[in-house]
Amino acid sequence: MHIAEGFLPAGHALGWTIAAAPFVAHGARAVVKEVRENPESTLLLGAAGAFTFVLSAIKLPSVTGSSSHPTGTGPGAILFRPPVMALLGTVVLLFQALLLAHGGLTTLGANAFAFAVVGPWAGYGAYRLTRAAGAGLLPAVFAGVALADLATYVTTSLQLALAFPDPAGGLAGALAKFLGVFAVTQIPLAIGEGLLGVLLFRVLTVNARPELERLGVLRPAPVAATPGGVA
Amino acid sequence: MxxxxxxxxxxxxxxxxxxxxxxxxxxxxxxxxxxxxxxxxxxxxxxxxxxxDSLFSPAGEVESGLFALQAALGAGVLGYVLGRLRGRRTATPTAPAEADPR
Structure with a gap:
């Protein structure tokens, strides 16, 4: 998902930066508001940021014979809604652009748009739709976390296709080419990431029940919660 | 188990x-x-x-180390939070759901 430094034409780099900036600024306000109004959220907010920090640092092998990064933006989007992840995700990207030469400053806007805006919103949307369809928390978490991962890479493919349309196949041809590199490799990673999200929420439903109820992820239990009674 | x-x-x-x-x-x-x-x-x-070009490009081994550092920072914070939450639950005799004001 990291478009390397200098690899987007200047106009595209600027355009994506302008597109991502309001989301990131809004996200920063959302984080400050959350911490100020609900100081008890700080712990879980830290967990959401830490989850994306760990997962985006790890390169995982895939069935295609290449490797790629998970994103880890799904759980934060589900817990705190997507704007919060616009800031946290961009912080991760900035860390990687400055210290790891992974991604870049000129491509930060485009990468943030894919990783910190589209991914979290797509994941959150999938989570809400799955729940609205009557599914329990954990299936919805799986759908949300996996889709946040996959949507990020689809967006990156689209960004690259817009910048580098295929001479013969045009935009669609280029999109197919970049999706071929990114999306197929990403499918097993998205499944693995979805499972890790489920694991995280299994731990949280037992240990952070008051927070999950306040955030609206769990309905307040009328009787005392029994461990294992949540699914 | x-x-x-x-x-x-x-x-x-x-x-x-x-x-x-x-x-x-x-x-x-x-x-x-x-x-x-x-x-x-x-x-x-x-x-x-x-x-x-990237302002700073770490050499291969240093880059692996920095990636490991990123993962370690994240895992450390995640472990701290989950440990605290678990400790809070196991330390309180009443079910946490009852302590919630809503």
């Missing part, structure tokens, strides 16, 4: 298998190059020259 713990262990095993099986089946024939790098190589082969 409780049913809950067993399911958690099974999820971990499934995740490990998901990434270990391709490695084993493959038998070491693939390079497992990053998809990000694959795209830049393709674009450069098509004649694109990046117009801006």
């Amino acid at each position: 409780s049913r809950r713990a067993l399911v958690n262990v099974l999820i971990v095993v499934a995740v490990v298998a998901l990434f270990a099986v391709p490695l084993l089946v493959d038998g070491g024939t693939s390079e497992y190059g990053g998809t990000d790098a694959a795209v830049t190589e393709e674009l450069e082969a098509d004649g694109y020259t990046p117009w801006f």
